[in-house]
Amino acid sequence: MIATKLEILVDFGPKPDMCCVEKTINKLKSVDGVKQACFKEGAIVVETTLPSSQVLDLVTSASGKRAVLQGFGDTQSAVAMISSGSCCHGGLVGVIRFQQSPQGLIADGTIDGLPCGSHGLHVHASGDLSDGCKRIGEHYNPNNCCHGSPTDPPSSRHAGDLGNIVADNTGRATFKICDEVLKVWDIIGRSIAVTERPDDLGRGDNPQSKIDGNSGRPIGCGIIARSAGVFENPKRICACDGVVVWDEKGRPLAGKGRREGLKPCCQNHKDKVEKENLNKASPKI
Structure with missing residues (x-):
């Protein structure tokens, strides 16, 4: 690896x-x-x-x-926040990080809330999450090939075919995949999805086998966006609301629950920022 x-x-x-x-x-x-x-x-x-x-x-x-x-990563990186709906209210959540290496694209992820067992993992053509995972399109397939295994040659698989991940009895799948076909700059702005069933890798008898591995509907997905590599992100505190970087773990990006239980110093920072913004917005007489 x-x-x-x-x-x-x-x-x-x-x-x-x-x-x-x-x-x-x-x-x-x-x-x-x-x-x-x-x-x-x-x-x-x-x-x-x-x-x-x-x-x-x-x-x-x-x-x-x-x-x-x-x-x-120390080269171009990307990240996708995985959830089971258009927002983060479903039970399935996770993060997949991507890095381009000389050997191929590395996908490093953890997804919680999955049914125990194997589930297909695929990059899709679209990054439209306006209706959950229903508008992300087909598998990313620039060469117009049939569905296959990530070990198949590029002419015998979709570029977005990443095979299966396996959830344990707690519902967690932890994985690290290296793929020789995908490139990080080709997938930014697209989406990645995990499916309800295992991917048969194009080897099954069902007509869907050569389309999507007969892996069923996506049950979790996320848009692939650019992210920071090692020492490319100097952020230690969110200037907008005073949430320190380690307090962000497990919190929504905005809204209810974002600031629950934070230290008073963070609240003071937020009050200061809000006061400064109010002064800027007030008309000068």
Whole structure:
């Protein structure tokens, strides 16, 4: 499996306890699949073949602190936020990150809320989520080929055919895929979807096999958008509402629940921003 670089922010505070930092680094280095780990520019940088969610869990466990993924990959990157509807009210949620490498496109993801078992994973032609996953179009297929397996040659598969992911008995699928056909710059603005059934990889007897692997309807999808690579995102606090970057984990991007339970300092920041905006909007006499 190809290694990727991760930039992980850990809530060490303004003056990191270097004993805690060293303990976290040593724990990472002891794990199979972690090639390098170091503390640089206030973040832990890890080169690993493991899915990013597993590395985040390792960092959280070793440090005892909150941790979030700040940068993914050292080349052009993208990300898709997966949900089961046009907003985030469904039970299926996840994140898939993409990075272009010399060996191919890496798709690194975790999706929760899936039925236990295998599910097809495909890049679709459209990024229209105005009606949930109903308008994302067919599989991305620039060469007008039949549906197939990601191991098939480009002439015998859709470019968007990524095979299957497997959810465990908790409903979580964690995966890291390398695909030699897709390119990250070709899929930005399109969508990626997970289906209700396994993909038969074009080998089945059903007429749908050569169309979509007889994998059924999409049950979760997301638009693929550009994202930051390692040390390409300097953000530590959201200027609009004062939510620090590690507080954003598990929160909606806006609206109800965004600021629930935040520290008073964040509320003071929000009040200050709102007051400044009000002053700017007030007519001068």
